[in-house]
Amino acid sequence: MTQFLSLLLNGISLGAIYALIALGFVIIFKASEVVSFTHGSLLLLGAYSIARLSEPLGFFLGAVVGVAITALAALAIERLIINRLRGAPVISLAIVTIGVDIILLTELIRRIGSDILNVPHPWGGGSFRIGDVGISQNRLIATIVAGVLIALFFAAFKYSSWGVSMRASAEDGETAALMGIRLGRVSALAWVVAGALAGVAALFLVGSPTPGVSPTVYTVALRAFPAAILGGLDSTGGALVGGLLIGMAESFAAGYQDQLLFLGRGFGDVVPYIVMIAVLLVRPSGLFGTKELTRV
């Protein structure tokens, strides 16, 4: 039971981080109709910037500037490339984002080299315990921050002018434009928000129990992607549920590894994809996705 609760708690905290990244995927898809594969390198850029800047600037300022850099990088990608290709087929745009991702990733790997950069989280590597159920303090704080950010995001999405513009243009871009909504601005803002969320996710991903910033941070985004897909790529609620689902599945698969030994070691790493495929077999457009994404 203790183990179960422990794994559940860790799964939720991991899932909350996935949800931050998956929300980014979803709003970019809604606003720009692009399946953005740039998130892996944006995540790594966030982690790298925070690690490099927290030494000269101190942790908190370094974190803020690092998140801002990630958001600006996302904005630059949107303004310089995606916005200029408006109207191009979805597939071409997706391939373009893969290209951007590879360029950015290669540069970051070159800079990081074989080091593991350390981010000096003030809360350190300690863990928080209630009885025998434990979670690293970093993950606990991550869960709280992610929870607050996700709540803020959903409130803004539902009530703010930005949210209404965003949902209107996601549903029918041309009509939204006819109502005076500036599609370019909606798209740019979506990328900024997605970049900032990825930056925050990076901040916590490189703390305990993960050792530090190494290129493997990149693979986390690859696990948030199934989270967005299985929730339904055009559903923000789906991204949250998908993130939590993937986080928990991964945590349980890793925790009960010994019982799952017949499936082989390292089963936890492939669980996100197995869950995604299983969900898509039953619901091809994801748990909360719209059935028909393209209108005639």
Add this chain to the structure above:
Amino acid sequence: MLSIDALHVTYGGAVQAVRGVSMEVPDGKVVAVLGSNGAGKTTLLRTISGTLRLHRGKIESGSVRFDGAELGSRDPAQTVRMGLVQVPEGRRIFGRLTVEENLRAGGMGSRDKAAKAKAQDRVYEMFPVLKERSAQRGALLSGGEQQMLAIGRALMASPRLLLLDEPSLGLAPRIIGQIGDVIAEINRQGTSVLLVEQNATMALGVADLAYVLDVGEVSLSGDARELARTDEVQRLYLGHDSDQPQKRSAAVSGKTLSRWKQ
């Protein structure tokens, strides 16, 4: 107010959709544009509202001026801020947004909160059913209510000139009559209207001036009441093949009948 001069528009550099159209919408008037499918009506509206580029269309020559300012190169958001708002064909309300959110979306072009609150009061006063259903999703409204919402949404931007693209499309004759009354009321409150229609009975009933478009060119124009009496309009749009007087509802179906006979 709106003045179109010798306008030529093509799609993809090949298809000529509008060929040398000239048109005037005087301040405070309702102007109707009649024409069958493919006459260039929608292209004309796209050119005015700035959505032509989204459809790979291009102005080859001629000009579209609103209060003297050239509209050709502007994007839709700029056009809205100049006071020119289009209600798209087929209503195109945001089905997943509530009625109230649809209206909010309509006011996104301006930052003037007081003006938007006033516009919303006006919309709710004009369409009380929208107020009753303000928390419902747009998709749940009936066709007629959706058209009211589409018009109300456009009024949220407090336009000086309202462009309507076939507001009668797919609606019952009784509802079409109501739409006509709504257009007259909007005009009475000081908004000029450019009404593109296939339903000539309603359009000519509410309009001051009218133009008939035929394969991208203006074939007839003039005072709406006079135009309604001409043979061509009677035959093509009002369905009066013989001298038999017909009722309004019969006129709507008569149009379809005459087309099948050809």
